[in-house]
């Protein structure tokens with residue numbers, strides 16, 4: 001079953017309304033295939049508050065190039081060929097709907113339905129779309145794209161990896177169109193240097209939180225390793241090797257420093273805040289929370305450093321709260337350490353009593369409401385435990 | 401043909417109807433062994449050879465016999481099985497046995513029963529509510545409506561003071577298993593709910609457990625041994641707890657024979673200390689609820705105490721502290737819910753009720769406004785919205801030629817955006833939709849919540865007119 005409805009696509013619809021109105025002829029790349037089957041890319045623009053949004057509509061027309069009745073699907077892949085066909089580079093999609101299964105590389109797959117030989121598209125019909133603001137080439141600016149359109153057997157579709165099909169079997173028809181385009185988003189090669197550093201910093205923060213209680217648990221080390229593996233996936237093999245080394249070195253360095261109490265996680269977090277994109281900062285915060293929960297116990301020092309990291313990364317508090325809450329319900333016993341109470345509940349004992357009371361009541365309402373939504377027995381118990389501890393905390397701060 | 405109201409409690413149940421004069425009355429259980437006083441029947445089930453015994457004899461055997469099941473109301477709506485009589489029973493089956501007994505009590509008093517209303521805690525999950533309906537139909541009851549316990553109690557209060565009272569009241573309901581607090585406006589015979597909250601697992605049985613822990617610690621100190629669970633059962637603890645509401649100090653009951661000349665004393669203050677964390681939880685919930693109603697404590701004209709556990713002195717003190725006033729007490733706080741349910745069940749009820757949405761209701765969508773796609777819970781109907789109400793909102797398809805749209809209806813107690821914290825109470829799909837259409841086809845979602853708490857949801861593809869509908873009894 002496919003796709004949920006989206007709320008943020010208002011912009012896209014706006015464009016579409018205009019596409020229909022203009023039905024323009026400019027900027028069309030098209031290709032006539034066999035059987036009189038045609039595909040084309042039509043670039044349309046829309047002026048909105050003085051800005052220009054580009055939108056590439058990939059369209060098809062004519063006699064469908066099939067030799068038998070078949071459940072047909074359309075598969076679109078894109079390369080950057082600015083430096084020539086022989087140096088083609090992948091394109092990354094920022095929207096998950098337009099990504100390969102195992103990577104973030106652009107790929108668009110859409111079932112057409114059962115068609116038979118002789119069926120014809122009388123008018124230009126939509127086959128796919130590329131939104132320049134949602135894709136990333138190696139560099140930003142004017143780029144030359146190669147758009148590959150494949151009609152494939154939906155019952156036996158080829159797999160795509162890095163934009164390349166694993167076999168020709170099940171491919172009924174293929175065509176390629178070149179198209180020049182302006183890409184506003186910072187290229188991944190440009191961003192890569194920053195990103196690589198940001199992710200190395202993330203590894204270090206992970207080690208810092210894991211070692212906050214004095215030692216690195218197997219489960220914690222395992223999590224960081226997994227994170228590294230996931231992060232380097234989707235790169236070309238050489239790059240992936242290079243990154244692996246960078247991150248492993250970061251891990252070792254941080255481990256040694258932390259062992260002797262010299263790992264300064266605050267300046268690491270500050271640096272990450274400077275250079276990391278929002279997404280990377282969230283990734284880092286998510287990782288440190290998972291590490292905190294990895295051994296099933298929340299250590300007060302872990303909690304303290306996580307709170308500090310969240311502050312330094314300058315992230316939206318409500319988003320931080322969501323990530324934290326998810327980690328909390330996964331703890332074996334959230335309150336094994338008595339002195340973790342304040343950190344866990346997010347209270348500062350120096351606050352005025354009234355503020356603490358109000359904060360606790362809010363936390364209580366939040367977790368009490370969440371109890372019903374938890375399906376796992378263990379999670380329910382944890383949430384129940386949190387409720388009981390909030391009750392105790394209230395007593396502690398409720399004098400008079 | 402009679403109409404009845406049943407309070408299916410965690411520890412005790414009661415059934416009521418309106419008498420010839422239109423006054424709500426409790427229907428007595430005439431079997432003294434099952435119910436010594438007749439008005440309440442313990443919600444405990446004893447399996448004895450081929451017999452099923454509900455009531456006092458079963459309660460007495462809690463913790464002593466492997467053939468007894470009790471306190472299953474808290475598990476309603478979960479898949480947890482309860483072992484008794486060498487078999488596993490679902491909470492729904494056990495509740496059905498209690499309801500069947502309550503139905504029989506009513507029939508012995510009234511003859512055939514035409515219709516019944518059963519009560520549930522205000523913040524029961526949807527699963528628990530559905531399970532209660534199922535239990536009622538398994539018991540052979542004709543249930544058209546379910547009503548919240550504090551609301552039922554408010555109806556009863558309004559009835560008792562008909563014409564005389566008007567203003568905003570709080571109903572504080574602390575029973576055997578759950579705590580509920582509702583803020584309600586009463587105007588003569590008209591009762592309008594403003595907001596409700598509850599703690600699903602907080603009540604007398606938790607106090608009983610706390611008392612057992614206390615005794616176990618004392619026993620260990622005295623004898624050096626661990627307290628055997630059969631020596632001092634939950635039933636013993638309950639009885640001592642009840643005594644401590646009247647006395648400052650009692651001798652631990654069940655232990656008498658075992659300890660011979662030694663006795664263990666329990667001070668009321670010790671129990672108060674042991675349960676103070678629970679009381680603190682109720683206080684926070686009260687404060688939140690007053691705030692949610694947009695009120696200050698000064699706006700609350702009276703606090704109506706409901707539920708057996710409100711007889712405990714520190715509970716009353718806590719209420720007084722939070723609401724800054726003496727609460728309104730009645731002689732039988734554990735009967736008000738059944739009496740109110742009977743009023744609600746009646747054909748020509750002297751009181752009428754205006755309800756609000758007890759939860760937030762929404763649907764799951766992908767939000768890509770920040771450039772990062774995120775599955776998000778989008779709320780359509782807010783908690784505390786007056787019923788009936790209706791909200792329509794448009795969403796858009798996410799991909800080219802999208803032929804199906806996943807449709808969900810979610811429920812949550814708080815304003816949650818993270819799908820992790822919501823219950824999906826219905827799931828379906830809209831489709832097949834016409835093929836070959838571009839991204840961004842408008843899908844109109846309408847939630848219409850009617851007076852009987854039925855949610856009518858529709859997911860409609862605007863251009864093709866195709867739509868998926870569902871009615872959910874919430």
Ligand SMILES: Nc1ncnc2c1ncn2[C@@H]1O[C@H](COP(=O)(O)OP(=O)(O)OP(=O)(O)O)[C@@H](O)[C@H]1O
Nearest residue numbers: 409410411412575576577578604645707708709711
């Ligand atoms: N005098 C008393 N002092 C303390 N507790 C009492 C007293 N009388 C009754 N209780 C307690 O009140 C509880 C029963 O109250 P009630 O019948 O209102 O609850 P219920 O309807 O069974 O539970 P719920 O409404 O939570 O499902 C039991 O836990 C009982 O021990």
Ligand SMILES: [Mg+2]
Nearest residue numbers: 409575707737
């Ligand atoms: Mg009750």
